[in-house]
Amino acid sequence: MRHFAWVVNESGNTVYTSYAAPTKKVTDYRTHVSGILARHIDPVTAPPFARVQAEVRALIKDRVVVGHALENDFDALQLRRGGGLWGLLGFRV
Numbered sequence: 147m148r149h150f151a152w153v154v155n156e157s158g159n160t161v162y163t164s165y166a167a168p169t170k171k172v173t174d175y176r177t178h179v180s181g182i183l184a185r186h187i188d189p190v191t192a193p194p195f196a197r198v199q200a201e202v203r204a205l206i207k208d209r210v211v212v213g214h215a216l217e218n219d220f221d222a223l224q225l226r227r228g229g230g231l232w233g234l235l236g237f238r239v
Contacts, residue, residue, distance in 0.1 A: 151202050151223065162205055166198040199223050 153162040165182070167189040175182050186192065202223055213219070220226070 151198050153202060153205055162202065164198050164201070165192045166195040167192040169195050199225070 151162065151164050151166065152160065155161050165186045168187055172184075172187070175184060177183055203225060
């Protein structure tokens with residue numbers, strides 16, 4: 147499970163980025179791949195997963211989201227397709 151969210155606009159500018167406190171025990175941070183360290187997702191300092199999920203949901207509501215393998219990102223955020231486009235065109239949440 148990913149413990150961060152990063153959203154960019156059509157120009158590639160970052161409009162949202164956040165780590166999230168894990169909802170389960172982390173046994174391997176895979177720092178060499180993810181860059182995430184224990185301090186990034188410390189439950190005392192990192193926002194709760196539910197807050198990050200809600201903020202991302204609000205940010206992309208009624209927008210077409212385009213990207214590569216978005217199903218993985220939406221699965222990690224536990225966001226479900228609310229209609230709209232799949233596959234190459236993206237998702238509408």
